[in-house]
Amino acid sequence: MNKQPDICMFDMIDATGSGYKNDPRMRNVEAEMIRSHELCLKISSKKPTDPDYKSLLEELFRCEIDDSVAIVSPFYCDCGCRMTIGKNVTINKGATILSPGRVVIEDNVLIGPEVKIATVDHDLYDRHNLFHFGKVTIKENAWICIGAIICPDVTIGRNAVVAAGAVVTKDVPDDVVVGGNPARIIKKISP
Numbered sequence: 744m745n746k747q748p749d750i751c752m753f754d755m756i757d758a759t760g761s762g763y764k765n766d767p768r769m770r771n772v773e774a775e776m777i778r779s780h781e782l783c784l785k786i787s788s789k790k791p792t793d794p795d796y797k798s799l800l801e802e803l804f805r806c807e808i809d810d811s812v813a814i815v816s817p818f819y820c821d822c823g824c825r826m827t828i829g830k831n832v833t834i835n836k837g838a839t840i841l842s843p844g845r846v847v848i849e850d851n852v853l854i855g856p857e858v859k860i861a862t863v864d865h866d867l868y869d870r871h872n873l874f875h876f877g878k879v880t881i882k883e884n885a886w887i888c889i890g891a892i893i894c895p896d897v898t899i900g901r902n903a904v905v906a907a908g909a910v911v912t913k914d915v916p917d918d919v920v921v922g923g924n925p926a927r928i929i930k931k932i933s934p
């Protein structure tokens with residue numbers, strides 16, 4: 744991906760690190776959330792065929808996206824500059840992606856309708872002030888089915904399938920189907 748080099752507002756916060764709400768660096772996160780929210784409102788009011796749809800997505804992600812990428816509105820992500828999207832990726836309608844901890848979606852990934860991805864936890868004890876970030880990676884050719892939820896700090900393996908409605912709390916190996924809450928391996932599939 745061609746991320747613009749000047750996008751360093753998050754570099755001070757490690758993707759797997761933590762941040763206090765009153766840390767001055769967190770102001771960058773808040774600013775990015777406001778920017779992303781406004782762009783997602785615009786994107787979500789448009790059809791993917793609208794002439795400026797792709798340029799709005801590129802503004803949101805602050806990088807070029809390949810013509811093979813299909814992202815169906817409505818679409819919501821709270822930190823566009825923390826998302827990386829490969830080639831031939833489909834994200835179906837109603838995705839909610841909370842991406843301050845970074846989300847990497849590799850080539851040929853399919854994301855079904857109403858999927859949710861989170862990359863930040865509130866601390867269990869200091870929940871109003873302290874946040875823990877955890878990157879989510881969805882590896883090549885994985886399929887995330889309708890209504891699945893992916894929790895922070897999880898990698899979905901290459902060619903894996905996350906069944907409808909699954910809640911994924913741990914890494915998923917390559918070439919398996921997982922389902923349920925919490926998600927468990929249902930079966931293996933051929934690579």
Ligand SMILES: CC(C)(COP(=O)(O)OP(=O)(O)OC[C@H]1O[C@@H](n2cnc3c(N)ncnc32)[C@H](O)[C@@H]1OP(=O)(O)O)[C@@H](O)C(=O)NCCC(=O)NCCS
Nearest residue numbers: 835855856887888889904905906907908909920922923929
């Ligand atoms: C994941 C999925 C593709 C698996 O389909 P499949 O290979 O035909 O799976 P099977 O029907 O053979 O089911 C295998 C087992 O997994 C279970 N299972 C299937 N889907 C499940 C789910 N979403 N959650 C939990 N368990 C599930 C079945 O009950 C079965 O259990 P059993 O062996 O105890 O009877 C399918 O269940 C699914 O979730 N489809 C969602 C489709 C979708 O998102 N469509 C939108 C496209 S954009």
